[in-house]
Amino acid sequence: MKKYKGLRVLYVGSHPLFTKGASAIHMLKMCQAMANLGIEIECLLPGWVKKERLFEYYSITTDFRVTSIPLATGPARRPLHGLLSAFYARRKRKNYDFILTRDLIFAYFSTKVFEVPTVYDAHHPPVNWIAEKIIGSFSRSPNLLGMSFNSDGLRRTYSRLGIAGQKSVVAHNGFDRKAFKGGCEVSSLRMRLGLPLDRKIVCYCGNTYKGRGVELLVRAAERMPDVLFLVIGGREWDNLFWREMAREAGTENFRMEGFVAQREVSAYLQASDVLVMPYLSGMTIEDGTEAGEFTSPLKLFEYMAAAKPIVATGVPSVLEVLRPGENSVVAPPDDEEEFFRMLRLVLEDPLLREQISQRARLDAAEYTWEKRVRKIIDGMGIATP
Numbered sequence: 001m002k003k004y005k006g007l008r009v010l011y012v013g014s015h016p017l018f019t020k021g022a023s024a025i026h027m028l029k030m031c032q033a034m035a036n037l038g039i040e041i042e043c044l045l046p047g048w049v050k051k052e053r054l055f056e057y058y059s060i061t062t063d064f065r066v067t068s069i070p071l072a073t074g075p076a077r078r079p080l081h082g083l084l085s086a087f088y089a090r091r092k093r094k095n096y097d098f099i100l101t102r103d104l105i106f107a108y109f110s111t112k113v114f115e116v117p118t119v120y121d122a123h124h125p126p127v128n129w130i131a132e133k134i135i136g137s138f139s140r141s142p143n144l145l146g147m148s149f150n151s152d153g154l155r156r157t158y159s160r161l162g163i164a165g166q167k168s169v170v171a172h173n174g175f176d177r178k179a180f181k182g183g184c185e186v187s188s189l190r191m192r193l194g195l196p197l198d199r200k201i202v203c204y205c206g207n208t209y210k211g212r213g214v215e216l217l218v219r220a221a222e223r224m225p226d227v228l229f230l231v232i233g234g235r236e237w238d239n240l241f242w243r244e245m246a247r248e249a250g251t252e253n254f255r256m257e258g259f260v261a262q263r264e265v266s267a268y269l270q271a272s273d274v275l276v277m278p279y280l281s282g283m284t285i286e287d288g289t290e291a292g293e294f295t296s297p298l299k300l301f302e303y304m305a306a307a308k309p310i311v312a313t314g315v316p317s318v319l320e321v322l323r324p325g326e327n328s329v330v331a332p333p334d335d336e337e338e339f340f341r342m343l344r345l346v347l348e349d350p351l352l353r354e355q356i357s358q359r360a361r362l363d364a365a366e367y368t369w370e371k372r373v374r375k376i377i378d379g380m381g382i383a384t385p
Helices: 023-036 051-057 077-091 104-113 129-139 152-161 186-193 214-223 236-249 262-270 298-305 336-348 350-367 369-379
Strands: 008-012 040-046 065-069 098-101 118-122 144-149 168-170 200-205 227-232 254-258 274-277 310-313 329-331
Touching: 008 023, 008 077, 023 040, 023 369, 040 077, 065 077, 077 104, 098 104, 104 118, 104 129, 118 129, 129 144, 129 152, 144 152, 144 369, 152 168, 168 369, 186 262, 200 214, 200 262, 200 298, 200 336, 214 227, 214 236, 214 254, 214 336, 227 262, 236 254, 262 298, 274 298, 274 336, 298 350, 310 336, 310 350, 329 336, 336 350, 350 369
Parallel strands: 008 040, 008 098, 040 065, 098 118, 118 144, 144 168, 200 227, 200 274, 227 254, 274 310, 310 329
Antiparallel strands: none
16 A cells, blocks of 8 residues: 555546446446555546445545536537546646546547546447547647556457557456455355255346347256356346246246345355356347457456356456356356256365365455456556555
C-alpha cells in the first residue's frame, strides 16, 4: 500500500449504473481497489449519482470520491459523457497523475485533443469499423501511456488489428477479497437463502444468453434428479426461455433465482457443492459478439475464491486461468457427454473436490482487484510517489 500512497488517479466510467450487468461492478471494484492501495481516486460518472445508494448497491466498503456529470444522459449519453469528461479532465489536470478508462470516446479526446496522460483498459474487441478507427488513432498518441487487456486473447486481437498501442499489459479481472473473507457454515447459508440442506447443489452464476450452456444444465437436471441445479443471474426474458425448457422436460430440480444483489453472490457460491461454467464454443457477450477468445468473466474468479470445485468447458480465454486437473475439471466446449461425465466425477469423488477447490482458492490470490490495479500501474511503468 505504501508504494502507491500519494498517487492520484481519475477513473472515467461510462457504463449504465444500477443495472444487472458486470461492467459497472468492474468499474466500481477497480476504484475500491485503488482506494485500498492508498491511491487518491476520483470516479467520474454520467448522470445524477447518489454515492450512498451507489456504494450500497455494488457493495463498496472503501470510500472514494465520486463526481457525476448530470448532462450525460439520454440516447447520446456515451459520446456526450466521453466529451464532457475530457473537458473535465483537462480542467482538473493538476489534480491527478494519470487517467484510467474503458471509454474509447473519452480516450480519443483525452489523448488526441487535450493531451492528458491516459491508460485505456480494453475489455472487448472494437464493436465496428468506426470504433477500430477511433482506437487506432489514439493508440499511436504519445499521451496514451498504454493499454491494459483483460485477457491475452484480447491483446492478440488488438495486435492483429495493429491497434494495441506501444505498451500493453494483460490484467485479468478479479474478485473482491472482503466478500470471501471468513465464511459461514454451508447449512447456515442454505437456510438463509432458502436452499435445501439434504441435496447436492450445482450452481451457475452469470448471464444466461446464447452460448452460456444453460441448456446443458437443464439436460443434466434430467439425468441427475437427486441434484439441484441452481442458476443465479441472467435477464428475465432469457430466464423465461430456460424455465419453459425445464418445465417441458419435467425437471423439478432446476431452479433459476434470477438477479441476485452483488452482496449475496458469494453466499450462493459458498452454499453450493460444485460451480459450473458450461460455455459453448459459440458463447457470446450481450451484443452477440462471440467471446470465447477474449472473455474474462467475473464469476470465474469468484468461483475460485469461493473454494468450491469448478467444472468448466475449455474455451480459450478461460484456459488462460484454469488448469485442468489442478484447480478445475474441464471438458471440451461442445462435448455434452464429457461435460456430464466430468460433473458426475466431481460430485462422486470427495477427494477430487477437495484437491481442486483448495488449489483454486490458493490461485485466486493472484486475481484480486488490487492485484489487477498493480499489474496495470507497474506494467505501464507509471512512477509512484
